[in-house]
Amino acid sequence: MKQLHTLAARTLKIVDCLTDHRRNAALRMQVGAIHIDHSKQRLDAAVWQALLALAETRQVSQGIARMFAGEKINHTEGRAVLHVALRAPAGNYVVDGKNILPEVHAVQARMRAMTEEIQSGAWRGVSGQKIERVINIGIGGSDLGPRMVCTALNAHTPMRLDTRFVANVDPTDLALALRGADPHRTLFVVTSKTFTTTETLMNAQAARAWLQATLGEDVGRHFVAISAFPERAAAFGIPPAQVLPMWDWVGGRYSLWSAVGLPIALAFGYEVFAELLAGAHLMDEHVRQQQLNMAVQMALIAHWNSDYLGASSQLVIPYSEALARLPAFLQQLELESNGKRVNHQGELIQSSVPALWGEVGSNSQHAFFQWLHQGTQIAPVDFIVLKQQAGLSRAQTQTLNANALAQARALMLGQTHADPHREFPGNRPSSMIVLDSLNAHSLGQLIALYEHKVLVQGILWGINSFDQFGVELGKAIANQIVPVLQKNAAAESKIAEFDDSTQHLLHILAAAGVD
Ligand code: F6P
Numbered sequence: 001m002k003q004l005h006t007l008a009a010r011t012l013k014i015v016d017c018l019t020d021h022r023r024n025a026a027l028r029m030q031v032g033a034i035h036i037d038h039s040k041q042r043l044d045a046a047v048w049q050a051l052l053a054l055a056e057t058r059q060v061s062q063g064i065a066r067m068f069a070g071e072k073i074n075h076t077e078g079r080a081v082l083h084v085a086l087r088a089p090a091g092n093y094v095v096d097g098k099n100i101l102p103e104v105h106a107v108q109a110r111m112r113a114m115t116e117e118i119q120s121g122a123w124r125g126v127s128g129q130k131i132e133r134v135i136n137i138g139i140g141g142s143d144l145g146p147r148m149v150c151t152a153l154n155a156h157t158p159m160r161l162d163t164r165f166v167a168n169v170d171p172t173d174l175a176l177a178l179r180g181a182d183p184h185r186t187l188f189v190v191t192s193k194t195f196t197t198t199e200t201l202m203n204a205q206a207a208r209a210w211l212q213a214t215l216g217e218d219v220g221r222h223f224v225a226i227s228a229f230p231e232r233a234a235a236f237g238i239p240p241a242q243v244l245p246m247w248d249w250v251g252g253r254y255s256l257w258s259a260v261g262l263p264i265a266l267a268f269g270y271e272v273f274a275e276l277l278a279g280a281h282l283m284d285e286h287v288r289q290q291q292l293n294m295a296v297q298m299a300l301i302a303h304w305n306s307d308y309l310g311a312s313s314q315l316v317i318p319y320s321e322a323l324a325r326l327p328a329f330l331q332q333l334e335l336e337s338n339g340k341r342v343n344h345q346g347e348l349i350q351s352s353v354p355a356l357w358g359e360v361g362s363n364s365q366h367a368f369f370q371w372l373h374q375g376t377q378i379a380p381v382d383f384i385v386l387k388q389q390a391g392l393s394r395a396q397t398q399t400l401n402a403n404a405l406a407q408a409r410a411l412m413l414g415q416t417h418a419d420p421h422r423e424f425p426g427n428r429p430s431s432m433i434v435l436d437s438l439n440a441h442s443l444g445q446l447i448a449l450y451e452h453k454v455l456v457q458g459i460l461w462g463i464n465s466f467d468q469f470g471v472e473l474g475k476a477i478a479n480q481i482v483p484v485l486q487k488n489a490a491a492e493s494k495i496a497e498f499d500d501s502t503q504h505l506l507h508i509l510a511a512a513g514v515d
Pocket residue numbers: 139140141142191192193194195196197200252253336468471
């Protein structure tokens with residue numbers, strides 16, 4: 001794409017680009033409850049045309065269609081990628097010649113029934129008491145999505161059941177979630193697609209021991225499991241009727257729409273979960289039907305920033321406390337999906353996804369915005385603002401939104417000053433994402449939008465966005481190290497096989513911890 005490199009070599013000023021009203025209009029879009037304005041990005045009409053041509057060359061539309069058609073686009077694992085089927089009310093989503101929707105809807109019916117049973121109190125613990133606290137045990141995609149959604153919606157709708165999340169293998173996480181909990185009235189949802197994840201299994205065992213200390217041996221009634229391997233959950237001692245399935249065509253980081261979303265339904269009611277699905281489906285249909293859709297627009301701009309302007313970070317700054325967990329969720333979504341270094345053919349590629357990070361505004365202004373404004377790197381920002389926020393007055397909403405607008409404008413305009421310490425270079429790009437309000441429906445749209453952005457980015461780079469082999473090596477080495485630290489004689493005899501640095505640290509850490 002020589003032309004894009006030539007275009008990137010120019011010194012383009014965002015403020016100058018903004019005088020082109022046709023270009024500005026092309027960089028704005030409204031879908032459902034989401035309005036996006038990319039006009040403060042550092043690109044002009046010529047760049048935009050070249051990016052649209054790139055989308056054609058890279059066959060973005062065909063790539064999107066392949067996902068919806070259930071093709072095994074996760075070719076390294078031989079899997080289809082059909083999280084979109086989880087939010088489809090009707091249609092034909094085919095895997096291996098079979099429409100998967102009837103099975104999806106059957107599991108949703110079980111989720112609904114289970115939710116109603118638990119919320120109404122028909123579901124009793126072993127001593128006949130109603131459930132009051134729900135603790136989800138899971139990590140990565142089995143935690144971040146439902147946790148983020150519950151945090152977001154809790155600001156809007158009070159939880160019907162006190163729903164908490166435990167992910168870390170550090171037992172402090174579980175201990176904090178158990179503070180004030182009554183074993184008679186606590187239900188654990190063990191969420192693990194594989195049901196082999198060390199952190200989750202250790203936490204589930206600790207949870208079981210905590211229940212058994214008060215309730216006796218038989219505590220199965222206090223567990224629900226979500227897994228693609230129900231037999232493994234059954235082997236853990238969870239009755240099969242309390243195990244909800246998921247499928248290999250749903251990636252962990254795309255799984256909050258499956259039974260992995262059960263904590264969302266338990267916290268707010270199944271109808272709220274259904275609204276989330278409906279919002280996502282609205283975005284799916286937009287992306288499926290419109291060639292130049294909101295996700296393609298976002299992905300092309302992100303591609304320009306990373307591959308042509310050299311941005312090594314992407315920031316997400318929601319001006320909403322309710323969206324506090326969104327950056328952490330997007331981190332897994334974008335980085336586990338597109339943190340790759342080879343293309344489909346296994347050849348090395350020059351660039352892939354920049355680091356994604358962020359924090360709520362206005363807190364982040366007082367933390368790392370100095371770096372954004374005057375640091376040596378350029379990091380594009382997605383500002384997220386809401387027209388209305390639950391529990392906030394008009395004036396309070398205005399304060400938040402004024403801050404977001406001011407930061408975006410300051411990044412773009414900069415400030416000339418005789419004193420270089422007080423000078424702001426400006427010309428720093430950002431996009432503004434405006435949500436009508438935050439509810440399950442609009443949140444579903446927003447999450448699905450980022451999911452599709454990730455898909456399109458992957459198509460542009462020619463990579464498989466849906467495997468995650470990069471997390472395996474560290475897990476395998478941890479399994480070698482644990483027995484050494486536990487002073488297992490056989491493992492200790494192999495200590496010399498470790499490199500000098502690891503051996504040095506193993507000696508220091510061998511005595512760590514208290515019994
Ligand atoms: O971190 C790696 C990973 O495999 C993620 O992709 C996944 O979301 C997480 O672990 C949890 O996996 P599981 O749901 O199988 O416990």
